[in-house]
Amino acid sequence: MFHRIRKMIRYAFRPAARALLSRDLCFLSDGTGGKLIEFDPSSGSADLSRQASLYVHWPYCLRRCTYCNFNKYIPRENRDDLMTECLQRETETLLQLSQVSSITSVFFGGGTPSLAQPSTIAAVLNTVSRQVKLSEKAEVTLEVNPTPVGMSKLEDFYHAGVNRFSIGVQSLQDEDLKLLGRDHSAHQALQTIEEARRLCPGRVSVDVMFGRPKQTVESWESELSELLKVCDDHVSLYQLTLERGTQLFKQVQRGEVTVPADDVTAEMYQCARRTLQQHGFQQYEVSNFARHSAVSHHNMSYWKGRQYIGVGPGAHGRFALLEEGGVTREARTQTLEPDVWMCEVQQRGHGTRRRIKLSHLELLEEVLVMGMRMTEGIHHKHWELFCPELGLYEIFGTSIEVQEFLQSGKLILDTRGLRCSWEGLALLDSMLPALLVELERQISPRLQKDYAADGKTEKTSIM
């Protein structure tokens, strides 16, 4: 029975993916592209506005994790079908608004997107490939809660078009999972990893959390080595942040729960970085590690300042509009609350709540802030793509503070570009304000000149 369904799905959707190829050809014959778009898209400035990644938000969870302040909802009734329909419709709307001709990656996040029906995932992907090019090789990631139900659906998700799983393991200690309010056990997590690796070998990521209540550096080290035995080629490490309004925050406030001190979590971080390196994992971003080049292309495109379209309640996007000639990028936010969002999509045909035009400086600020999170930092060529008028040397070369960062070995500015040292990466947020001040100081006078020349104003609109 199950088998037959899977088969049906495979039958129904794989061709859809394949159908892309024909679009692909059309695209090529347009003469606008000229080369086949790969995972790591070429960095020509024309491609910047023609390509985007797609984030799809599934807002529902079965329950609230004690530390989570994300935009998620415990549904009172099942409105999955309606949500699916709306996600499709909004995808269509936003793709049309943008001047994107190719989606380079798709990420289903949440919420708990593994609660969605595989058919929903397939339907959204189908919508995408009906409109723009979505290469069969494009990375399609789904966040998975490693519950038995989640695990049982992995194969169907795979057949629906998912080719990468990101598994929210969080901890291998059952007691801690309980405290965090997770609805799975360590054993179930291990099983889920195994199943995911079977389906997508080399394309499974695990999320783990450190800085948890009662955790010590030693317990973290042993937990990590246990994880390294079973994990695939990608690991994301997140330090638990106490977010205002969460249950855990209140527990800590009331003194019922204590979390490790700053110095301890700093040690946990450094220790994890060393351990992962020893096991062949390369850190490529503050919290992300990959072996055998299994980096997350979707996330890389955020850090490289590429366009992305966000679909679903509360989802954010950054892309230029087709009708406005694709000059300025907009920061877009979708309506937060799922029922309201769905209502808007149905009635108005879109769920965008806020649009803010990003100024040239704001775009550069994002490129800087996001780019510096990568171990490779910002290459000169990459910077030039966004800021042809002023190079990294010119912007940061004269600042006394930046000189101090360089001299103390926290920052590196060389022929490759600007990046953090191993030590500096952990301190990035202390350096960014200084870098931003310097960037503004160098860019603003130029902008004012331009502004005076063409008299353009920045627009903000609330929809």
Next chain:
Amino acid sequence: MLPVVRRCGETSLLKWISQSKIYKRTVQNHTTSHILMRQRRMKRFPVFSSSKKTIITRADKDTTDLSEFTTDRIRNFCIIAHIDHGKSTLADRLLEMTGAIAKSDRNKQVLDKLQVERDRGITVKAQTASLFYNHQGQQYLLNLIDTPGHVDFNYEVSRSISACQGVLLIVDANQGVQAQTVANFYLAFEAELTVIPVINKIDLKNADPERVGSQIEKLFDIPREECIKISAKLGTNVEKVLEAVVDRIPPPVARTDDPFKALVFDSSFNHYRGVIANIAVFGGQVRKGDRIVSAHLGKTYEVNELGLLRPEEHQTQGLSAGQVGYIIAGMKDVKEAQIGDTLYHREQPVEALPGFKPARAMVFAGMYPMDQSEYQGLRSAIERLTLNDSSVSVQRDSSIALGAGWRLGFLGLLHMEVFNQRLEQEYNASVIVTAPTVPYKAILSSAKLIKEHGSEEITIVNPVQFPDRSVVSEYLEPVVLGTIITPDTYTGKIISLCLSRRAVQKNMVYIDDQRVMMKYLFPLNEIVVDFYDLLKSLSSGYASFDYENAGYQSADLIKLDILLNGLPVEELTTIAHKDRAYTTGKAMCERLQDAIPRQMFEIAVQAAIGSKVIARETIKAYRKNVLAKCYGGDISRKMKLLKKQAEGKKKMRLIGRVEVPKDAFINVLKRDK
């Protein structure tokens, strides 16, 4: 008998005032305060153009014939009391009984017009009310001059007293004589006024008027039989108070047929009507249209309006010897109605009255606008407020960390708090108030410096001006004589506290079988910050404290520098006594350690005397400061935070490489609330 002490100082106030008692009162008066507040505002800022109406009403009453009140039928008196012993309640009752105000439950603190007075249950600004009282078939004019209960407002008290011949000294039948009662008594005693002791709150369950009577007898040498036992709240025996005022207080010595001579004992400014001066007529009479001269300035004015205060202004045709009232004579600036000035008729010059010694500031604090853009607004608010409170000294000052501001001098801590509260409440200004400091002195030894300053002795208000030991033969610090009255169970603890504050005991007596009065000589600096709070908390609120200035004494003072990674932070320089240098330095280092955010390098926070470091705290370097997650949806939030930090960075004060946020300075410099 205790020595009669010359008083011109202040009393430490303190937080207990603003805590238990005051709040209790605030709650009770909540509704009333609001209603009366509005009336007060109307009066002070008559934006509702009510002045015309008022004039008509006044015209009706213009017929009041005051000529029947010859001086022998006039009594001028004031009420003095420790805080919350019932002064205002008694005033309310007296006003009701003499028909000055209608009898109502709403009459609470009728004379306390400022919101801060109602909030705190204190009187700040003296008010006056003329009462008509019929006693044994004779009509009397009783002038009640309300005084601030607190000796911080001593200058107000002495002004009021100078217009009186007698005082009602109120003592709570439950709490007994308190430190402020003693201070107030001596003030009246020194001015040779008749003192009528009144024991209030006899209706309370724990009232012990007998015990209080014997305290009064022992301390003030007044026979206990002279005490009038009342309940101002219920009105019990209040009639006897009025009788005593007539019988015991002598009438003013003033003759109607003398040339006109009046003392200005208070003044206020009204944007529409100009200066309103409160006067006590010492001789002769003055009428509307008269031409009068201010002895101080020699300027001539025409009397436009005058009358009694009942307590609202009540126009009359004239005022004569022994009477107390208000006068409006075309003065445009409060400086024209100098408090203590003498007024006389242009044609009949008289010898000026002795006047008052100007109030001397004893507690200094920096005041800065929260944001420099509010500087102008704050400036005009301070100007307006000082118009009616000439005792505040104002000096422009600027701090690298806090920007342009002022160094204000106050008579005492309560005075400072009240000023600050009025700024906030009446002018809606938000200010940073730095921890209070006291004026030190130095006797210079360097001939060059003496020439430069024009004198051997200099006063140091700002630590930056502190002269080096090498050019100074002696440093001096202000001292005060403090009075503490406490149940004897707490004496041990209180003595330890006083010793820890470098205090020297001068006297200790039992005022009854359970209560002790102690006198200590304190360096003023030791009590300006938290002494009162500690005293109150270790005595469960039972001990009371008051102080009076006692001059200066030689002191081993040092300049304490605060260093960040070896570099001095000018705005944190402090003057301290050598014995207190370590505790002061340590406390400042600790506060800075908490207030300066971690940075990428270690920061040494040190307190130093010259080149010698005496205290140190360390702010450890960040080892990790990077947000774990930053994906598409996190960018906006992250950028907003970073932009805010980048903006804040531009406003940071840089000490070497150390970035010090303004908040850190505020946290270290501001007065704790």
